[in-house]
Amino acid sequence: MFFKKRVAVYNPFEGKTVSLDSLPDPVFSQRMMGDGVAVVPDNNQCRSPVDGAVATVFPTKHAIVIRTKEGLEVLIHIGLDTVQLQGEGFELHVKAGQQVTKGQLLITFDRETIGEQKPLLSPVIVTNLAEINGKVEPAKESELYRVVFK
Amino acid sequence: MLTKVVTIRNQTGLHARPATLFVHEARKTSSRVWLVKDGKRIDPKSITSILTLGIQRGDQVTIEVEEEDRETLDHLAKFLENLQD
Numbered sequence: 001m002f003f004k005k006r007v008a009v010y011n012p013f014e015g016k017t018v019s020l021d022s023l024p025d026p027v028f029s030q031r032m033m034g035d036g037v038a039v040v041p042d043n044n045q046c047r048s049p050v051d052g053a054v055a056t057v058f059p060t061k062h063a064i065v066i067r068t069k070e071g072l073e074v075l076i077h078i079g080l081d082t083v084q085l086q087g088e089g090f091e092l093h094v095k096a097g098q099q100v101t102k103g104q105l106l107i108t109f110d111r112e113t114i115g116e117q118k119p120l121l122s123p124v125i126v127t128n129l130a131e132i133n134g135k136v137e138p139a140k141e142s143e144l145y146r147v148v149f150k
Numbered sequence: 151m152l153t154k155v156v157t158i159r160n161q162t163g164l165h166a167r168p169a170t171l172f173v174h175e176a177r178k179t180s181s182r183v184w185l186v187k188d189g190k191r192i193d194p195k196s197i198t199s200i201l202t203l204g205i206q207r208g209d210q211v212t213i214e215v216e217e218e219d220r221e222t223l224d225h226l227a228k229f230l231e232n233l234q235d
Contacts, residue, residue, distance in 0.1 A: 025167065027171070032170050033166065034197070056202040058201065058204070063201075073197075075198070083162045083165045127196075127197040128197070
């Protein structure tokens with residue numbers, strides 16, 4: 001193929017984006033887990049940012065990974081330090097292995113339960129860029145960002 | 151093949167942050183490494199693979215290292231046992 005392949009990643013929430021640089025957790029701000037952006041959700045629903053399959057859901061329901069057919073692994077982490085809530089305030093609507101389409105409801109969350117205790121900043125990152133030889137590029141139009149294969 | 155069984159002691163198990171730190175340690179070695187829980191054997195150099203195991207506090211996991219790389223085995227075992235949340 002003579003053209004670069006691109007995969008668009010869409011915003012799983014309604015809300016504005018912020019750079020990973022601004023997050024207080026070095027795992028995210030230093031891109032240790034992967035590259036992408038964070039979203040400050042205005043709503044209480046997390047929807048799939050891509051077409052793919054549910055690669056894994058955390059037992060504590062605060063994070064999920066969707067794998068696309070191109071091999072991208074997109075992790076959505078709802079809030080920071082939300083693992084400590086032990087699932088309280090999160091409701092899961094899909095299960096591991098299930099096929100999902102862009103916009104499909106994955107998780108609903110109770111903003112009051114979470115927001116009282118933890119920041120609602122939510123990183124949306126691709127965790128396997130090195131393995132797939134890809135890089136994150138800025139968004140076009142309605143996309144959150146796009147991944148280009150080098 | 152060298153193996154070692156480790157019990158996970160940190161409060162929150164191998165969720166995002168501890169899993170990421172462990173992945174970075176595992177990637178430092180050129181030896182093939184595996185992490186096994188309940189018969190599921192994964193590559194700990196992949197974050198998603200580790201998260202798939204859903205490892206929680208009190209779980210026992212086995213680290214496997216190819217050939218005779220005892221240094222890596224001991225290092226990774228110690229790292230897992232001393233994970234911070």
